[in-house]
Amino acid sequence: MSRILSWFRSEDFKSHKSQEQIDAEKKLSSELPFEKELGEVIVTVQNIFKHYKIPGRSDNVRALEDINLHDDAEFYGIRRGEFVMIRGPSGGGKTTLLNIIGTIDKPSGGILEIMGEPVTQESSDNYLADLRLRKIGFVFQTFNLIATMSAFENVELPMTLIGKLSRTERRKRAKELLKMVGLEDRITHLPSELSGGEQQRVTIARALANNPEILLLDEPTGDLDTRNTVEIMDLLLNINLNQMTTCIMVTHNPDVECYADRVLYVSDGKFERQCLNQIQTPLMYEHYNNYLKTK
Numbered sequence: 001m002s003r004i005l006s007w008f009r010s011e012d013f014k015s016h017k018s019q020e021q022i023d024a025e026k027k028l029s030s031e032l033p034f035e036k037e038l039g040e041v042i043v044t045v046q047n048i049f050k051h052y053k054i055p056g057r058s059d060n061v062r063a064l065e066d067i068n069l070h071d072d073a074e075f076y077g078i079r080r081g082e083f084v085m086i087r088g089p090s091g092g093g094k095t096t097l098l099n100i101i102g103t104i105d106k107p108s109g110g111i112l113e114i115m116g117e118p119v120t121q122e123s124s125d126n127y128l129a130d131l132r133l134r135k136i137g138f139v140f141q142t143f144n145l146i147a148t149m150s151a152f153e154n155v156e157l158p159m160t161l162i163g164k165l166s167r168t169e170r171r172k173r174a175k176e177l178l179k180m181v182g183l184e185d186r187i188t189h190l191p192s193e194l195s196g197g198e199q200q201r202v203t204i205a206r207a208l209a210n211n212p213e214i215l216l217l218d219e220p221t222g223d224l225d226t227r228n229t230v231e232i233m234d235l236l237l238n239i240n241l242n243q244m245t246t247c248i249m250v251t252h253n254p255d256v257e258c259y260a261d262r263v264l265y266v267s268d269g270k271f272e273r274q275c276l277n278q279i280q281t282p283l284m285y286e287h288y289n290n291y292l293k294t295k
């Protein structure tokens, strides 16, 4: 079942923008030729909590408490094609939540469902590794490319691991992905021979190698300057819009909220609130680029 997202402006989105910016965005928004259509719910979270035991301490660290993302909860499940950002103060539980959704970390309790496939404390490591390889792509702040492999080899690797494509098909796809991220002339470069922005592009191409439904991004622009931040965000938005890849991104940067359909605020291990973005993102990113050019 598909659903058109209803847009409204939250007060939270005004806080870091001038009136001039808000007016310009409203004008652009009103000129938008289409509404973004979202697909079915593909990530639900029910009563998830995560407590860490610390050796020598009697009390646990309560990283997450009763997190819910489903249609009967205040904060609903994540839909196919949605671009969700997770924000909030340091230590609030953002990365823990992202890692649980990515099945890198197991919850202490509660149920996560990724495209109908349940993930619980009892899920085996093999089952989770297979789920990750087939459905989820990861992008981290620190790129995590293999230093001794070229851009091309880094992108080819996840396809080799899953073993679905022939060598010729893998090579073709790796080239296409590197072209898509604007690096067709850098394919033989090692990570050390690429700029930070270029390395992050390789990481994104690698994350897309097995055509994941969900892209999880932990501070993907955290190490980048403003120009590279905008370029990477534009690239992610294009992937989100053109391939309907669901993006879930942790960020501290309020300036990139304009790319999201929804922002979830996590604090002290709980959802504090969510905001839906009224601004239609395709125009917003054009606006954002134009705005930067005038600076």
Ligand SMILES: Nc1ncnc2c1ncn2[C@@H]1O[C@H](COP(=O)(O)OP(=O)(O)OP(=O)(O)O)[C@@H](O)[C@H]1O
Binding pocket: 052, 053, 054, 061, 062, 063, 088, 089, 090, 091, 092, 093, 094, 095, 096, 097
């Ligand atoms: N492996 C761990 N063992 C013990 N405590 C942990 C572990 N990982 C995270 N924590 C604690 O859980 C809480 C949430 O951490 P988390 O990294 O999810 O926060 P965050 O919102 O992503 O923070 P930041 O914005 O600084 O990255 C913090 O108090 C942190 O110290």
